[in-house]
Amino acid sequence: QEQLVESGGGVVQPGKSLRLSCAASGFTFTSRGMHWVRQCPGKGLEWVAVIWNDGSHRYYGDAVQGRFSISRDDPKNTLYLQMNNLRVEDTAVYYCARRGGYSGDDLDLWGQGVPVTVSS
Amino acid sequence: SFELTQPPSVSVSPGQTARITCSGDQLEDKFVSWYQHKPGQSPLLLLYQDAKRPSGIPERFSGSNSDNIATLTIGGTQAMDEADYYCQAWDVTSVVFGGGTKLTVL
Numbered sequence: 001q002e003q004l005v006e007s008g009g010g011v012v013q014p015g016k017s018l019r020l021s022c023a024a025s026g027f028t029f030t031s032r033g034m035h036w037v038r039q040c041p042g043k044g045l046e047w048v049a050v051i052w053n054d055g056s057h058r059y060y061g062d063a064v065q066g067r068f069s070i071s072r073d074d075p076k077n078t079l080y081l082q083m084n085n086l087r088v089e090d091t092a093v094y095y096c097a098r099r100g101g102y103s104g105d106d107l108d109l110w111g112q113g114v115p116v117t118v119s120s
Numbered sequence: 121s122f123e124l125t126q127p128p129s130v131s132v133s134p135g136q137t138a139r140i141t142c143s144g145d146q147l148e149d150k151f152v153s154w155y156q157h158k159p160g161q162s163p164l165l166l167l168y169q170d171a172k173r174p175s176g177i178p179e180r181f182s183g184s185n186s187d188n189i190a191t192l193t194i195g196g197t198q199a200m201d202e203a204d205y206y207c208q209a210w211d212v213t214s215v216v217f218g219g220g221t222k223l224t225v226l
Binding site for chain 1: 121150151153155157162163164165168169172174204206208209210213214215216217218219220
């Protein structure tokens, strides 16, 4: 069945880097754009980044612009989020999600989430 | 910047109809999606393109978008519907989520 599985989370010190991965299966990865979304403790959903299905466009939320980078490896059916210069406020559960297949405005499949804690 | 505004909480009695609103500038010109998020689970897409239900979503979940207010309506609310609900739309090149509404089924 269609599935997204995140990995790579953990505890990291402020200023350090971390790379999250999202393994996709059960659908044609190259046909869909992909997102990262996070939920900070006690807060709502916050959009982080999107990459087009062909990698031609990448956009970021204001909070992570210039520090995070989204990429994809299509032969491996894997989405990545490179997080640099991490801050305490980046502590969150990070979800990867698939861009919807009709108008593309929605996120129609989500992973289970991976926790990231930024703490000294 | 573009923002989506939701009420922080809505309460409803079992079997009654719950309505959760989402407002934003020129929202009626955008497609709105709705998500259900329960603790410890992944968010679930409930509605896309304002009112369309993905396969497997019960018919009691419905939506509308007019006069810059999108509304998620849950008919015959059940205890299992207790969750956080988020609206979402695109603003040019970014995705925006509403702040979320906690639905309590009393």
